[in-house]
Each structure stands twice: as structure tokens, then as C-alpha cells.
Amino acid sequence: MEKETEQELIKKMIGFQKEEITSSIIYRKLAAKEKDIHNREILQRIAEDESRHYATLRGYTHQDVSPNRFEICFYVWLVRLLGVTFAVRRLELGEKETSGVYSQYPSMEHFAEMARDEQHHEEKLIEMIDEERLQYMGSVVLGLNDALVEFTGALAGFTLALNDTKLIALTGSITGIAAALSMASSEYLSTKSEKTYNKRPVKAAIYTGIAYIITVVALVGPFILLSSPVLALCIMLVMALLIIAFFNYYYAIARNESFKRRFTEMAVLSFSVAGISFLIGYLLKAVTGVGG
Structure with missing residues (x-):
């Protein structure tokens, strides 16, 4: 120097x-x-x-x-x-x-x-x-990961198969709420069976369910507000990317882990599933003729 x-x-x-x-x-x-x-x-x-x-x-x-x-x-x-x-x-x-x-x-x-x-x-x-919220971070991770991977894929598939934003939003909302309840129930049973010292099964289930539902609302929103299925899909993918970025930044700072590694893993996984589901929706539409 x-x-x-x-x-x-x-x-x-x-x-x-x-x-x-x-x-x-x-x-x-x-x-x-x-x-x-x-x-x-x-x-x-x-x-x-x-x-x-x-x-x-x-x-x-x-x-x-x-x-x-x-x-x-x-x-x-x-x-x-x-x-x-x-x-x-x-x-x-x-x-x-x-x-x-x-x-x-x-x-x-x-x-x-x-x-x-x-x-x-x-x-x-x-x-x-x-801090309590970090004790339940695993439950939030479970809810977000599952919602982002499963739901981006489902909405991408619905976009090609149904080709109607209102119908996609309705179908997606029903699917998302049912999946959130299912995930919350699974987390409750999992936490209860593990008998984790500092985690309560009901709280773990609530954290998982809330994380899932918030993700569902954010991803379904573009299909409710827009009339173009393709544009809504693009905005939905951007929303998914923002959720992944925000959550992983929080997690990386709070847990002193690598943001880049976690963000890349989650983004690649979610978008890969979305891409595969999009192709499946296209093939099903071509075979069945549903969606016009």
C-alpha cells in the first residue's frame, strides 16, 4: 500500500x-x-x-x-x-x-x-x-421450493393446454390451494414424527402453507390481470425469478451461505421443470385438440 x-x-x-x-x-x-x-x-x-x-x-x-x-x-x-x-x-x-x-x-x-x-x-x-423464524426456515424452504418448482411447471403446462388466462388462473388457483393444504399437512406429520425439540408441528405446517400460498398468489396474479397467456406466462416466470432471488438472498445472509449457489440451483430447477411442462402442454394440446 x-x-x-x-x-x-x-x-x-x-x-x-x-x-x-x-x-x-x-x-x-x-x-x-x-x-x-x-x-x-x-x-x-x-x-x-x-x-x-x-x-x-x-x-x-x-x-x-x-x-x-x-x-x-x-x-x-x-x-x-x-x-x-x-x-x-x-x-x-x-x-x-x-x-x-x-x-x-x-x-x-x-x-x-x-x-x-x-x-x-x-x-x-x-x-x-x-430467532424463531430461523428455526422454521426449513419449513419455509419446503413450501417455497415445492411451490416454485411444481407451480411454475403447472402454469406453464396450463398456458399451452388451455390458452385462456381466466381458465388458467382458475385451474391454477384450485391446484395451488389444494397443494398448499397438502404440503402443510405433510409438514405437520413430518415435524410431529421427527419430534424436533424446538419446532412445533402446527407452526411448521402454518409456515409451510403460508409460504406456498404467497407463492401461488404471486404466480397466478399475471393470469388474473392480463388477457394474453404468453405475456402472463413471461411475467409469471419473472415473478418466480424475483421470489427465488429475494428468498435466497435472505437465506444466504441469515444462514451465512452462498447466495449464488443456492439461487442458481433453485432457478435452474424451477425453470427446467417449467420448460418441460410447457412442452408437455404443447404435445397434449396437439394430441387432444383441447384449447383450440
């Missing part, structure tokens, strides 16, 4: 200050929303460390820096929408980056100490996560 001028270093430190004071406020707000006492204490300690880092950096820059209000609001809403676990994991990614930056200045005693603090934060954050 090229030697920085004092002015460049001060400018960079001011940027670090903004990150530290912003992170401190975010962690305090997350702690205030956290019900688990152990988790809340960890978040509060991290917030105090971030405040201390800000004070240390101010000793170099001799300047006060305002926090990033937009980022604070973003994380507050993120907690409300996706839970503390997801928000903390997102912050953890920032901890890794900050630790890496501070470690680039080994000759500066305070920076080395702050790098160790950031690394410690990362380890603590990994240990502390225990």
Missing part, C-alpha cells in the same frame, strides 16, 4: 468515524428491540465498543461527525420486515470489511486494537443468533 499523506489519512479517518457512530446507534436500536437478554447485552456491548472507536478516531481528526441517518432508518425498517437476525447478519458483513481496513494499519496501535474488536464482534454475532 502506497504511503498516504496526512490529509488523505485524516479524510479516511473521518469516513471511519461516520461508520462507527452510525453502527453504534444501529446496534443500540437493535438492542432495544431484542427480547433475549443475552443477545441484548451483546448488542449493547458492541454499541459501546463502536462509540469508543468513534472517540478514538476523533482524537486523531479533532472533528465531530454526524451519523448516516438513512442507514439507521434502513436497519430499523429491516428489523421490522425481516427480523433482527437478518439485520445483524447484514451488519456482520460490514464488521468484516471494517476489520480488514483497520488491519491495514498495523503500525497504529489504536487501529490494531479496533481491528481486534471488529473481529470479536463478528464471532459474537455468529454465536448469538437464535
